Amino acid sequence: MIDSFINYLEYEKRTSNHTVLAYRKDLEQALDFVSLSFSIKDLGECSHSELRAWIIDLVEQGLSPTTVNRKLATLRSFYKFLMRSKIIQKDPTYKLKSLKTPKKLPEFLQESTIESVLEEEVYESTFEGQRDRMVMEFLYLTGVRLSELTALKWRDLNLHEERVKVMGKRQKERIIPITMRLQRNILSYKKVFEERFSKIEGNEYFIISNKGEKSYPMMIYRIVRQYLDLFAQNTKRSPHLLRHTFATHLLNKGADLNAVKDLLGHANLAATQVYTHNTIEKLKAVFEQAHPKA
Template identity: 30%
Template sequence: MTARTADARAALPPVLAEALAGYEEHLRTQRDLSEHTVRGYVGDAVWLLDHLVRRGGTRVDDLDLATLRSWLAQGRTRGAGRATTARRAAAARSFTGWLRRAGLTAEDVGLRLVSPKAQRTLPDVLAPDQARVVVESAAGAEEPVGLRDAVVLELLYASGIRVSELVGLDVDDVDRGRRLLRVLGKGRKERSVPYGVPAERALDAWLTRGRPALATERSGPALLLGLRGGRLDAREVRRTVHAAVAAAPGAPDIGPHGLRHSAATHVLEGGADLRSVQELLGHASLATTQIYTHVTVERLRAVHAQAHPRA
Protein backbone atom coordinates (compact mmCIF):
# COMPACT_ATOMS: atom_id res chain seq x y z
CA MET A 1 0.00 0.00 0.00
CA THR A 2 1.39 3.38 -0.99
CA ALA A 3 1.90 6.17 1.56
CA ARG A 4 -0.89 8.15 -0.09
CA THR A 5 -3.31 5.24 0.21
CA ALA A 6 -2.27 4.66 3.82
CA ASP A 7 -2.96 8.33 4.60
CA ALA A 8 -6.39 8.08 2.95
CA ARG A 9 -7.16 4.98 5.00
CA ALA A 10 -6.09 6.65 8.24
CA ALA A 11 -8.41 9.59 7.49
CA LEU A 12 -11.54 7.41 7.13
CA PRO A 13 -14.26 7.76 9.80
CA PRO A 14 -13.99 5.00 12.46
CA VAL A 15 -17.11 3.14 11.32
CA LEU A 16 -15.80 2.92 7.73
CA ALA A 17 -12.30 2.00 8.91
CA GLU A 18 -13.79 -0.82 11.00
CA ALA A 19 -15.69 -2.19 8.01
CA LEU A 20 -12.56 -2.02 5.88
CA ALA A 21 -10.56 -3.91 8.51
CA GLY A 22 -13.19 -6.64 8.55
CA TYR A 23 -13.06 -6.91 4.77
CA GLU A 24 -9.27 -7.17 4.82
CA GLU A 25 -9.43 -9.93 7.43
CA HIS A 26 -11.95 -11.77 5.25
CA LEU A 27 -9.63 -11.58 2.24
CA ARG A 28 -6.67 -12.88 4.21
CA THR A 29 -8.25 -15.66 6.24
CA GLN A 30 -11.30 -16.87 4.34
CA ARG A 31 -10.39 -16.28 0.71
CA ASP A 32 -6.70 -17.06 1.31
CA LEU A 33 -5.53 -14.57 -1.31
CA SER A 34 -1.92 -13.61 -1.92
CA GLU A 35 -0.54 -10.55 -0.15
CA HIS A 36 -0.30 -8.71 -3.46
CA THR A 37 -3.97 -9.38 -4.27
CA VAL A 38 -5.11 -8.37 -0.79
CA ARG A 39 -3.24 -5.06 -1.07
CA GLY A 40 -4.88 -4.39 -4.43
CA TYR A 41 -8.43 -5.12 -3.27
CA VAL A 42 -8.01 -3.18 -0.02
CA GLY A 43 -6.39 -0.24 -1.78
CA ASP A 44 -9.32 0.07 -4.18
CA ALA A 45 -11.77 -0.18 -1.27
CA VAL A 46 -9.91 2.62 0.52
CA TRP A 47 -10.34 4.97 -2.41
CA LEU A 48 -13.97 3.97 -2.87
CA LEU A 49 -14.68 4.81 0.76
CA ASP A 50 -12.67 8.02 0.44
CA HIS A 51 -14.89 8.96 -2.49
CA LEU A 52 -17.97 8.10 -0.43
CA VAL A 53 -16.84 10.45 2.36
CA ARG A 54 -16.19 13.26 -0.12
CA ARG A 55 -19.79 12.82 -1.32
CA GLY A 56 -21.04 13.20 2.24
CA GLY A 57 -21.38 9.54 3.20
CA THR A 58 -20.52 8.43 6.72
CA ARG A 59 -21.62 4.77 6.81
CA VAL A 60 -21.19 1.79 4.49
CA ASP A 61 -24.93 1.65 3.87
CA ASP A 62 -24.58 5.10 2.29
CA LEU A 63 -22.90 3.34 -0.62
CA ASP A 64 -25.22 3.29 -3.59
CA LEU A 65 -24.96 2.64 -7.31
CA ALA A 66 -24.54 6.35 -8.05
CA THR A 67 -21.50 6.49 -5.76
CA LEU A 68 -19.92 3.46 -7.40
CA ARG A 69 -20.50 4.87 -10.88
CA SER A 70 -19.17 8.32 -10.02
CA TRP A 71 -16.05 6.74 -8.47
CA LEU A 72 -15.33 4.85 -11.68
CA ALA A 73 -16.10 7.93 -13.78
CA GLN A 74 -13.71 10.00 -11.70
CA GLY A 75 -10.96 7.48 -12.42
CA ARG A 76 -11.63 7.65 -16.15
CA THR A 77 -11.43 11.45 -16.16
CA ARG A 78 -8.03 11.10 -14.48
CA GLY A 79 -6.76 8.84 -17.22
CA ALA A 80 -7.60 5.33 -16.02
CA GLY A 81 -7.78 2.88 -18.92
CA ARG A 82 -10.32 0.16 -19.58
CA ALA A 83 -8.30 -2.48 -17.77
CA THR A 84 -7.88 -0.33 -14.66
CA THR A 85 -11.56 0.63 -14.66
CA ALA A 86 -12.59 -3.02 -15.03
CA ARG A 87 -10.29 -3.99 -12.14
CA ARG A 88 -11.70 -1.26 -9.90
CA ALA A 89 -15.25 -2.29 -10.72
CA ALA A 90 -14.42 -5.90 -9.81
CA ALA A 91 -12.88 -4.72 -6.54
CA ALA A 92 -15.97 -2.64 -5.76
CA ARG A 93 -18.27 -5.61 -6.41
CA SER A 94 -16.13 -7.78 -4.16
CA PHE A 95 -16.36 -5.21 -1.36
CA THR A 96 -20.12 -4.58 -1.64
CA GLY A 97 -20.76 -8.31 -1.86
CA TRP A 98 -18.87 -8.86 1.38
CA LEU A 99 -20.70 -5.97 3.08
CA ARG A 100 -24.02 -7.63 2.26
CA ARG A 101 -22.91 -11.09 3.40
CA ALA A 102 -21.50 -9.61 6.62
CA GLY A 103 -24.86 -7.98 7.33
CA LEU A 104 -23.47 -4.45 7.15
CA THR A 105 -25.73 -3.40 4.28
CA ALA A 106 -29.28 -4.32 3.34
CA GLU A 107 -28.46 -5.03 -0.31
CA ASP A 108 -25.49 -5.60 -2.58
CA VAL A 109 -25.47 -2.43 -4.68
CA GLY A 110 -22.50 -3.70 -6.69
CA LEU A 111 -24.64 -6.32 -8.41
CA ARG A 112 -25.95 -3.64 -10.78
CA LEU A 113 -22.54 -2.12 -11.50
CA VAL A 114 -21.50 -2.61 -15.12
CA SER A 115 -17.95 -1.96 -16.20
CA PRO A 116 -16.15 -2.10 -19.54
CA LYS A 117 -14.42 -5.35 -20.33
CA ALA A 118 -10.67 -5.04 -20.23
CA GLN A 119 -9.12 -5.17 -23.67
CA ARG A 120 -6.84 -8.19 -23.90
CA THR A 121 -3.64 -7.20 -25.62
CA LEU A 122 -1.35 -9.75 -27.18
CA PRO A 123 1.73 -10.26 -25.01
CA ASP A 124 5.21 -9.73 -26.40
CA VAL A 125 6.97 -13.05 -26.90
CA LEU A 126 10.44 -14.10 -27.93
CA ALA A 127 11.15 -15.95 -31.13
CA PRO A 128 12.58 -19.43 -30.44
CA ASP A 129 16.10 -18.37 -31.45
CA GLN A 130 15.87 -15.31 -29.19
CA ALA A 131 14.67 -17.50 -26.32
CA ARG A 132 17.70 -19.74 -26.82
CA VAL A 133 20.04 -16.75 -26.60
CA VAL A 134 18.32 -15.55 -23.44
CA VAL A 135 18.35 -18.83 -21.52
CA GLU A 136 21.92 -19.59 -22.56
CA SER A 137 23.24 -16.14 -21.64
CA ALA A 138 24.47 -17.42 -18.26
CA ALA A 139 25.65 -20.80 -19.55
CA GLY A 140 29.21 -21.65 -18.63
CA ALA A 141 29.23 -19.48 -15.51
CA GLU A 142 31.19 -20.86 -12.58
CA GLU A 143 30.60 -18.28 -9.84
CA PRO A 144 27.58 -18.95 -7.57
CA VAL A 145 25.48 -16.00 -8.82
CA GLY A 146 26.06 -16.98 -12.43
CA LEU A 147 25.06 -20.58 -11.71
CA ARG A 148 21.91 -19.32 -10.00
CA ASP A 149 21.02 -17.01 -12.87
CA ALA A 150 21.38 -19.91 -15.30
CA VAL A 151 18.86 -21.92 -13.24
CA VAL A 152 16.49 -18.95 -13.06
CA LEU A 153 16.44 -18.49 -16.83
CA GLU A 154 16.26 -22.18 -17.66
CA LEU A 155 13.45 -22.95 -15.24
CA LEU A 156 11.32 -19.93 -16.15
CA TYR A 157 11.41 -20.77 -19.83
CA ALA A 158 11.40 -24.57 -19.46
CA SER A 159 8.38 -24.68 -17.15
CA GLY A 160 6.47 -21.45 -17.80
CA ILE A 161 5.98 -20.90 -14.07
CA ARG A 162 5.32 -17.49 -12.55
CA VAL A 163 8.15 -15.57 -10.88
CA SER A 164 6.38 -15.89 -7.50
CA GLU A 165 6.17 -19.64 -8.00
CA LEU A 166 9.86 -19.81 -8.91
CA VAL A 167 11.15 -17.97 -5.84
CA GLY A 168 8.77 -19.97 -3.65
CA LEU A 169 10.33 -23.30 -4.63
CA ASP A 170 12.08 -25.35 -1.95
CA VAL A 171 14.78 -27.91 -2.64
CA ASP A 172 12.32 -30.73 -1.90
CA ASP A 173 9.93 -29.36 -4.52
CA VAL A 174 12.26 -30.59 -7.26
CA ASP A 175 11.82 -34.21 -8.34
CA ARG A 176 15.03 -34.61 -10.31
CA GLY A 177 14.41 -38.24 -11.14
CA ARG A 178 11.24 -37.40 -13.07
CA ARG A 179 12.25 -33.78 -13.84
CA LEU A 180 9.17 -32.28 -12.19
CA LEU A 181 8.60 -29.16 -10.10
CA ARG A 182 5.96 -29.14 -7.37
CA VAL A 183 4.56 -25.63 -7.69
CA LEU A 184 2.20 -23.75 -5.38
CA GLY A 185 0.23 -21.43 -7.64
CA LYS A 186 -2.56 -18.89 -7.26
CA GLY A 187 -5.15 -19.80 -4.67
CA ARG A 188 -2.54 -22.12 -3.14
CA LYS A 189 -3.33 -24.72 -5.78
CA GLU A 190 -0.55 -27.25 -6.21
CA ARG A 191 0.47 -28.65 -9.57
CA SER A 192 3.40 -30.57 -11.05
CA VAL A 193 5.27 -28.97 -13.94
CA PRO A 194 7.90 -30.73 -16.08
CA TYR A 195 11.24 -29.27 -17.11
CA GLY A 196 13.83 -30.42 -19.61
CA VAL A 197 17.39 -31.70 -19.74
CA PRO A 198 19.13 -28.29 -20.07
CA ALA A 199 17.32 -27.07 -16.95
CA GLU A 200 18.34 -30.26 -15.14
CA ARG A 201 21.99 -29.62 -16.01
CA ALA A 202 21.71 -26.07 -14.69
CA LEU A 203 20.03 -27.35 -11.52
CA ASP A 204 22.76 -29.90 -10.95
CA ALA A 205 25.48 -27.25 -11.23
CA TRP A 206 23.59 -24.91 -8.91
CA LEU A 207 22.89 -27.51 -6.24
CA THR A 208 26.40 -28.95 -6.22
CA ARG A 209 28.54 -25.83 -6.68
CA GLY A 210 26.37 -22.72 -6.41
CA ARG A 211 23.90 -23.07 -3.59
CA PRO A 212 26.39 -24.47 -1.03
CA ALA A 213 28.56 -21.39 -1.54
CA LEU A 214 25.70 -18.98 -0.74
CA ALA A 215 23.81 -20.99 1.89
CA THR A 216 23.66 -19.66 5.46
CA GLU A 217 21.58 -20.36 8.54
CA ARG A 218 18.79 -18.20 7.12
CA SER A 219 18.57 -20.15 3.85
CA GLY A 220 16.20 -22.79 5.15
CA PRO A 221 14.81 -25.07 2.42
CA ALA A 222 14.75 -22.36 -0.29
CA LEU A 223 15.94 -23.62 -3.66
CA LEU A 224 17.17 -20.25 -4.95
CA LEU A 225 19.20 -17.92 -2.75
CA GLY A 226 20.24 -14.30 -2.74
CA LEU A 227 23.72 -12.99 -2.06
CA ARG A 228 23.13 -12.97 1.71
CA GLY A 229 21.80 -16.49 1.79
CA GLY A 230 18.10 -15.71 2.11
CA ARG A 231 15.39 -16.77 -0.32
CA LEU A 232 15.87 -15.10 -3.70
CA ASP A 233 13.79 -11.95 -4.17
CA ALA A 234 11.47 -11.65 -7.17
CA ARG A 235 12.98 -8.25 -7.99
CA GLU A 236 16.37 -9.85 -8.50
CA VAL A 237 14.80 -12.40 -10.83
CA ARG A 238 13.29 -9.56 -12.88
CA ARG A 239 16.67 -7.83 -13.12
CA THR A 240 18.28 -11.07 -14.24
CA VAL A 241 15.70 -11.64 -16.98
CA HIS A 242 15.78 -8.07 -18.27
CA ALA A 243 19.58 -8.16 -18.47
CA ALA A 244 19.53 -11.47 -20.36
CA VAL A 245 16.83 -10.27 -22.77
CA ALA A 246 18.74 -7.06 -23.47
CA ALA A 247 21.62 -9.17 -24.79
CA ALA A 248 19.40 -10.94 -27.36
CA PRO A 249 19.41 -9.07 -30.70
CA GLY A 250 15.98 -7.76 -31.65
CA ALA A 251 14.24 -9.21 -28.62
CA PRO A 252 11.31 -7.26 -27.10
CA ASP A 253 11.87 -5.86 -23.61
CA ILE A 254 10.18 -8.53 -21.50
CA GLY A 255 10.49 -9.78 -17.94
CA PRO A 256 9.79 -13.13 -16.27
CA HIS A 257 6.15 -13.05 -17.33
CA GLY A 258 7.30 -12.56 -20.91
CA LEU A 259 9.31 -15.78 -20.65
CA ARG A 260 6.12 -17.46 -19.41
CA HIS A 261 4.23 -16.11 -22.43
CA SER A 262 7.02 -17.26 -24.73
CA ALA A 263 7.09 -20.77 -23.26
CA ALA A 264 3.32 -21.15 -23.68
CA THR A 265 3.40 -19.84 -27.24
CA HIS A 266 6.27 -22.11 -28.28
CA VAL A 267 4.63 -25.17 -26.72
CA LEU A 268 1.42 -24.46 -28.62
CA GLU A 269 3.32 -23.91 -31.85
CA GLY A 270 5.05 -27.21 -31.23
CA GLY A 271 1.72 -29.03 -31.33
CA ALA A 272 0.49 -29.11 -27.72
CA ASP A 273 -3.25 -28.88 -27.15
CA LEU A 274 -4.74 -25.95 -25.27
CA ARG A 275 -5.88 -28.05 -22.32
CA SER A 276 -2.33 -29.26 -21.69
CA VAL A 277 -1.02 -25.69 -21.79
CA GLN A 278 -3.72 -24.71 -19.29
CA GLU A 279 -2.43 -27.38 -16.91
CA LEU A 280 1.16 -26.32 -17.49
CA LEU A 281 0.46 -22.68 -16.68
CA GLY A 282 -1.94 -23.35 -13.82
CA HIS A 283 -4.82 -21.32 -15.28
CA ALA A 284 -8.13 -21.82 -13.50
CA SER A 285 -10.05 -21.11 -16.72
CA LEU A 286 -9.34 -22.26 -20.23
CA ALA A 287 -10.47 -18.81 -21.41
CA THR A 288 -7.30 -17.34 -19.86
CA THR A 289 -5.14 -19.75 -21.83
CA GLN A 290 -6.91 -19.01 -25.10
CA ILE A 291 -5.05 -15.73 -25.53
CA TYR A 292 -2.07 -17.81 -26.64
CA THR A 293 -4.02 -19.10 -29.61
CA HIS A 294 -4.38 -15.48 -30.71
CA VAL A 295 -0.63 -15.01 -30.32
CA THR A 296 0.16 -17.96 -32.55
CA VAL A 297 -2.44 -16.94 -35.15
CA GLU A 298 -1.06 -13.40 -35.30
CA ARG A 299 2.45 -14.73 -35.75
CA LEU A 300 1.24 -17.03 -38.50
CA ARG A 301 -0.42 -14.09 -40.26
CA ALA A 302 2.78 -12.04 -39.98
CA VAL A 303 4.85 -14.85 -41.49
CA HIS A 304 2.29 -15.31 -44.25
CA ALA A 305 2.27 -11.60 -45.07
CA GLN A 306 6.05 -11.55 -45.27
CA ALA A 307 6.63 -14.79 -47.13
CA HIS A 308 3.65 -15.48 -49.40
CA PRO A 309 3.97 -13.93 -52.91
CA ARG A 310 0.26 -13.11 -53.00
CA ALA A 311 -0.24 -12.09 -49.40
Protein backbone atom coordinates in the same frame (compact mmCIF):
# COMPACT_ATOMS: atom_id res chain seq x y z
CA MET B 1 -16.69 -4.16 6.54
CA ILE B 2 -13.46 -3.79 4.61
CA ASP B 3 -11.58 -5.71 7.31
CA SER B 4 -14.14 -8.53 7.19
CA PHE B 5 -13.78 -8.77 3.42
CA ILE B 6 -9.98 -8.77 3.65
CA ASN B 7 -10.10 -11.55 6.26
CA TYR B 8 -12.36 -13.52 3.91
CA LEU B 9 -9.84 -13.13 1.08
CA GLU B 10 -6.88 -14.11 3.25
CA TYR B 11 -8.25 -17.01 5.22
CA GLU B 12 -11.09 -18.46 3.16
CA LYS B 13 -10.13 -17.75 -0.46
CA ARG B 14 -6.40 -17.83 0.30
CA THR B 15 -5.80 -14.95 -2.06
CA SER B 16 -2.18 -13.88 -2.59
CA ASN B 17 -0.76 -11.12 -0.39
CA HIS B 18 -0.22 -8.91 -3.43
CA THR B 19 -3.88 -9.15 -4.44
CA VAL B 20 -5.11 -8.62 -0.89
CA LEU B 21 -3.06 -5.42 -0.58
CA ALA B 22 -4.39 -4.18 -3.93
CA TYR B 23 -8.01 -4.89 -2.89
CA ARG B 24 -7.57 -3.08 0.41
CA LYS B 25 -6.01 -0.07 -1.27
CA ASP B 26 -8.83 0.12 -3.84
CA LEU B 27 -11.55 -0.06 -1.20
CA GLU B 28 -9.86 2.50 1.03
CA GLN B 29 -9.58 4.87 -1.96
CA ALA B 30 -13.28 4.38 -2.70
CA LEU B 31 -14.18 5.03 0.94
CA ASP B 32 -12.06 8.19 1.01
CA PHE B 33 -13.85 9.47 -2.09
CA VAL B 34 -17.43 8.83 -0.91
CA SER B 35 -16.55 10.16 2.52
CA LEU B 36 -15.26 13.46 1.14
CA SER B 37 -17.82 13.80 -1.65
CA PHE B 38 -20.99 12.48 -0.01
CA SER B 39 -20.18 12.25 3.73
CA ILE B 40 -20.67 8.45 3.57
CA LYS B 41 -18.59 6.68 6.22
CA ASP B 42 -19.38 3.08 5.25
CA LEU B 43 -19.12 1.54 1.76
CA GLY B 44 -22.12 -0.61 2.60
CA GLU B 45 -24.26 2.54 2.46
CA CYS B 46 -23.23 3.46 -1.09
CA SER B 47 -25.64 3.43 -3.98
CA HIS B 48 -24.98 3.06 -7.69
CA SER B 49 -24.68 6.84 -8.17
CA GLU B 50 -21.90 7.35 -5.56
CA LEU B 51 -19.84 4.48 -6.93
CA ARG B 52 -20.37 5.71 -10.49
CA ALA B 53 -19.13 9.13 -9.40
CA TRP B 54 -15.93 7.51 -8.10
CA ILE B 55 -15.39 5.67 -11.38
CA ILE B 56 -15.87 8.93 -13.31
CA ASP B 57 -13.39 10.65 -10.99
CA LEU B 58 -10.81 7.93 -11.68
CA VAL B 59 -11.25 8.40 -15.43
CA GLU B 60 -10.89 12.17 -15.07
CA GLN B 61 -7.66 11.62 -13.13
CA GLY B 62 -6.28 9.99 -16.28
CA LEU B 63 -6.12 6.40 -15.02
CA SER B 64 -6.03 3.79 -17.77
CA PRO B 65 -9.17 1.77 -18.55
CA THR B 66 -7.35 -1.35 -17.36
CA THR B 67 -6.64 0.21 -13.95
CA VAL B 68 -10.19 1.51 -13.60
CA ASN B 69 -11.62 -1.88 -14.52
CA ARG B 70 -9.41 -3.55 -11.91
CA LYS B 71 -10.76 -1.23 -9.24
CA LEU B 72 -14.28 -1.88 -10.47
CA ALA B 73 -13.62 -5.62 -10.16
CA THR B 74 -12.58 -5.01 -6.55
CA LEU B 75 -15.89 -3.26 -5.87
CA ARG B 76 -17.86 -6.09 -7.44
CA SER B 77 -16.08 -8.70 -5.33
CA PHE B 78 -16.61 -6.62 -2.19
CA TYR B 79 -20.34 -6.12 -2.73
CA LYS B 80 -20.79 -9.74 -3.74
CA PHE B 81 -19.30 -10.62 -0.35
CA LEU B 82 -21.66 -8.22 1.42
CA MET B 83 -24.65 -9.69 -0.43
CA ARG B 84 -23.62 -13.25 0.43
CA SER B 85 -23.14 -12.21 4.07
CA LYS B 86 -26.61 -10.59 3.98
CA ILE B 87 -25.17 -7.26 5.08
CA ILE B 88 -26.80 -5.50 2.11
CA GLN B 89 -29.91 -6.40 0.12
CA LYS B 90 -29.01 -4.85 -3.23
CA ASP B 91 -25.74 -4.80 -5.16
CA PRO B 92 -24.92 -1.18 -6.09
CA THR B 93 -22.41 -2.26 -8.76
CA TYR B 94 -24.86 -4.19 -10.95
CA LYS B 95 -25.36 -1.26 -13.36
CA LEU B 96 -21.70 -0.25 -13.50
CA LYS B 97 -20.14 -1.12 -16.84
CA SER B 98 -16.50 -1.86 -17.46
CA LEU B 99 -14.56 0.51 -19.68
CA LYS B 100 -13.55 -0.63 -23.14
CA THR B 101 -9.91 -1.55 -23.34
CA PRO B 102 -7.78 -2.14 -26.44
CA LYS B 103 -6.97 -5.81 -26.91
CA LYS B 104 -3.27 -6.51 -26.56
CA LEU B 105 -1.68 -9.80 -27.45
CA PRO B 106 0.84 -11.09 -24.89
CA GLU B 107 4.38 -10.35 -25.98
CA PHE B 108 6.74 -13.28 -26.31
CA LEU B 109 10.29 -14.03 -27.43
CA GLN B 110 11.09 -15.75 -30.69
CA GLU B 111 12.70 -19.18 -30.37
CA SER B 112 15.98 -17.88 -31.80
CA THR B 113 16.04 -15.11 -29.20
CA ILE B 114 15.40 -17.39 -26.24
CA GLU B 115 18.11 -19.73 -27.50
CA SER B 116 20.57 -16.84 -27.41
CA VAL B 117 19.38 -15.77 -23.95
CA LEU B 118 19.96 -19.26 -22.56
CA GLU B 119 23.38 -19.85 -24.16
CA GLU B 120 25.80 -21.16 -21.54
CA GLU B 121 28.52 -18.70 -22.59
CA VAL B 122 26.34 -15.75 -21.59
CA TYR B 123 26.67 -16.61 -17.89
CA GLU B 124 29.74 -16.58 -15.67
CA SER B 125 30.80 -19.78 -13.89
CA THR B 126 30.44 -18.08 -10.48
CA PHE B 127 27.54 -18.74 -8.13
CA GLU B 128 25.88 -15.49 -9.23
CA GLY B 129 26.23 -16.36 -12.90
CA GLN B 130 24.86 -19.87 -12.52
CA ARG B 131 22.03 -18.66 -10.31
CA ASP B 132 21.08 -16.07 -12.91
CA ARG B 133 21.14 -18.73 -15.59
CA MET B 134 18.87 -20.91 -13.44
CA VAL B 135 16.42 -18.05 -12.99
CA MET B 136 16.17 -17.50 -16.74
CA GLU B 137 15.93 -21.21 -17.58
CA PHE B 138 13.47 -22.06 -14.85
CA LEU B 139 11.09 -19.26 -15.78
CA TYR B 140 11.10 -20.24 -19.45
CA LEU B 141 11.23 -24.04 -19.14
CA THR B 142 8.50 -24.32 -16.48
CA GLY B 143 6.38 -21.20 -17.02
CA VAL B 144 6.17 -20.50 -13.29
CA ARG B 145 5.13 -17.11 -11.95
CA LEU B 146 7.68 -14.84 -10.29
CA SER B 147 6.07 -15.41 -6.85
CA GLU B 148 6.18 -19.17 -7.39
CA LEU B 149 9.89 -19.07 -8.20
CA THR B 150 10.83 -16.99 -5.14
CA ALA B 151 8.81 -19.34 -2.88
CA LEU B 152 10.33 -22.52 -4.34
CA LYS B 153 12.43 -24.69 -2.02
CA TRP B 154 14.87 -27.47 -2.81
CA ARG B 155 12.49 -30.04 -1.35
CA ASP B 156 9.95 -29.12 -4.04
CA LEU B 157 12.28 -30.47 -6.73
CA ASN B 158 12.18 -34.18 -7.51
CA LEU B 159 14.86 -34.88 -10.11
CA HIS B 160 14.37 -38.62 -9.86
CA GLU B 161 10.74 -38.29 -10.95
CA GLU B 162 11.55 -35.36 -13.27
CA ARG B 163 9.07 -32.94 -11.77
CA VAL B 164 8.71 -29.88 -9.56
CA LYS B 165 5.90 -29.10 -7.13
CA VAL B 166 4.69 -25.50 -7.27
CA MET B 167 2.34 -23.68 -4.91
CA GLY B 168 0.29 -21.34 -7.07
CA LYS B 169 -2.42 -18.76 -6.51
CA ARG B 170 -4.90 -19.46 -3.71
CA GLN B 171 -2.55 -22.12 -2.38
CA LYS B 172 -3.29 -24.44 -5.28
CA GLU B 173 -0.56 -27.00 -5.77
CA ARG B 174 0.44 -28.24 -9.21
CA ILE B 175 3.10 -30.50 -10.66
CA ILE B 176 5.25 -29.42 -13.62
CA PRO B 177 7.54 -31.82 -15.49
CA ILE B 178 11.15 -30.75 -15.95
CA THR B 179 13.32 -31.52 -18.96
CA MET B 180 16.59 -33.43 -18.97
CA ARG B 181 18.37 -30.21 -19.87
CA LEU B 182 16.90 -28.41 -16.88
CA GLN B 183 17.76 -31.36 -14.61
CA ARG B 184 21.41 -31.21 -15.66
CA ASN B 185 21.60 -27.50 -15.08
CA ILE B 186 19.90 -27.80 -11.70
CA LEU B 187 22.65 -30.22 -10.67
CA SER B 188 25.31 -27.77 -11.91
CA TYR B 189 23.65 -24.97 -9.99
CA LYS B 190 23.42 -27.15 -6.88
CA LYS B 191 27.16 -27.73 -7.03
CA VAL B 192 28.08 -24.04 -7.04
CA PHE B 193 25.34 -23.38 -4.46
CA GLU B 194 26.96 -25.81 -2.02
CA GLU B 195 30.46 -24.56 -2.81
CA ARG B 196 29.38 -20.99 -1.99
CA PHE B 197 27.30 -21.75 1.08
CA SER B 198 26.85 -25.19 2.62
CA LYS B 199 25.25 -28.56 1.96
CA ILE B 200 21.66 -28.04 0.89
CA GLU B 201 18.78 -28.85 3.20
CA GLY B 202 15.29 -29.39 1.85
CA ASN B 203 13.86 -26.31 3.52
CA GLU B 204 16.29 -23.94 1.90
CA TYR B 205 15.06 -21.67 -0.87
CA PHE B 206 16.02 -22.65 -4.41
CA ILE B 207 16.89 -19.13 -5.60
CA ILE B 208 18.76 -16.96 -3.12
CA SER B 209 20.61 -13.67 -3.03
CA ASN B 210 24.39 -13.27 -3.00
CA LYS B 211 24.15 -13.20 0.81
CA GLY B 212 22.27 -16.48 0.98
CA GLU B 213 18.90 -14.90 1.71
CA LYS B 214 15.56 -15.65 0.06
CA SER B 215 15.17 -13.96 -3.32
CA TYR B 216 12.64 -11.16 -3.78
CA PRO B 217 10.68 -9.79 -6.75
CA MET B 218 12.95 -6.84 -7.60
CA MET B 219 16.00 -9.09 -7.57
CA ILE B 220 14.38 -11.44 -10.11
CA TYR B 221 13.28 -8.46 -12.23
CA ARG B 222 16.85 -7.14 -12.31
CA ILE B 223 18.26 -10.52 -13.34
CA VAL B 224 15.71 -10.96 -16.13
CA ARG B 225 16.16 -7.44 -17.49
CA GLN B 226 19.95 -7.73 -17.41
CA TYR B 227 19.98 -10.73 -19.75
CA LEU B 228 16.99 -9.84 -21.91
CA ASP B 229 18.58 -6.44 -22.59
CA LEU B 230 21.38 -8.28 -24.39
CA PHE B 231 19.14 -9.89 -27.00
CA ALA B 232 15.47 -8.88 -26.78
CA GLN B 233 13.86 -5.80 -28.29
CA ASN B 234 10.53 -6.27 -26.52
CA THR B 235 9.12 -3.26 -24.71
CA LYS B 236 8.36 -5.42 -21.68
CA ARG B 237 11.36 -7.29 -20.35
CA SER B 238 9.97 -8.95 -17.26
CA PRO B 239 9.73 -12.42 -15.68
CA HIS B 240 6.18 -12.66 -17.01
CA LEU B 241 7.49 -12.29 -20.56
CA LEU B 242 9.23 -15.65 -20.12
CA ARG B 243 5.96 -17.18 -18.88
CA HIS B 244 4.19 -15.80 -21.98
CA THR B 245 6.98 -17.25 -24.12
CA PHE B 246 6.68 -20.66 -22.45
CA ALA B 247 2.93 -20.82 -23.18
CA THR B 248 3.16 -19.47 -26.74
CA HIS B 249 5.96 -21.83 -27.75
CA LEU B 250 4.05 -24.83 -26.40
CA LEU B 251 0.92 -23.91 -28.35
CA ASN B 252 2.94 -23.16 -31.49
CA LYS B 253 4.30 -26.70 -31.28
CA GLY B 254 0.80 -28.16 -31.05
CA ALA B 255 0.38 -28.59 -27.29
CA ASP B 256 -3.16 -29.24 -26.04
CA LEU B 257 -4.79 -26.08 -24.67
CA ASN B 258 -6.03 -27.84 -21.53
CA ALA B 259 -2.55 -29.19 -20.84
CA VAL B 260 -1.06 -25.70 -21.12
CA LYS B 261 -3.81 -24.42 -18.80
CA ASP B 262 -2.80 -26.97 -16.17
CA LEU B 263 0.91 -26.24 -16.57
CA LEU B 264 0.30 -22.51 -16.09
CA GLY B 265 -2.00 -23.04 -13.13
CA HIS B 266 -4.88 -21.11 -14.67
CA ALA B 267 -8.30 -21.51 -13.04
CA ASN B 268 -10.11 -21.58 -16.39
CA LEU B 269 -9.44 -21.82 -20.11
CA ALA B 270 -10.27 -18.18 -20.80
CA ALA B 271 -6.97 -17.08 -19.24
CA THR B 272 -5.04 -19.54 -21.40
CA GLN B 273 -6.87 -18.88 -24.66
CA VAL B 274 -5.25 -15.45 -24.98
CA TYR B 275 -2.08 -17.26 -26.06
CA THR B 276 -3.86 -18.91 -28.96
CA HIS B 277 -4.13 -15.50 -30.63
CA ASN B 278 -0.37 -15.42 -31.08
CA THR B 279 -0.57 -18.85 -32.69
CA ILE B 280 -3.37 -17.71 -35.01
CA GLU B 281 -1.38 -14.61 -36.00
CA LYS B 282 1.56 -16.85 -36.87
CA LEU B 283 -0.70 -19.07 -39.00
CA LYS B 284 -2.10 -16.01 -40.77
CA ALA B 285 1.39 -14.81 -41.61
CA VAL B 286 2.32 -18.22 -43.04
CA PHE B 287 -0.94 -18.35 -45.01
CA GLU B 288 -0.48 -14.89 -46.51
CA GLN B 289 3.11 -15.63 -47.44
CA ALA B 290 2.54 -19.08 -48.91
CA HIS B 291 -0.97 -19.21 -50.36
CA PRO B 292 -1.07 -18.19 -54.06
CA LYS B 293 -4.47 -16.51 -53.65
CA ALA B 294 -3.77 -14.80 -50.33
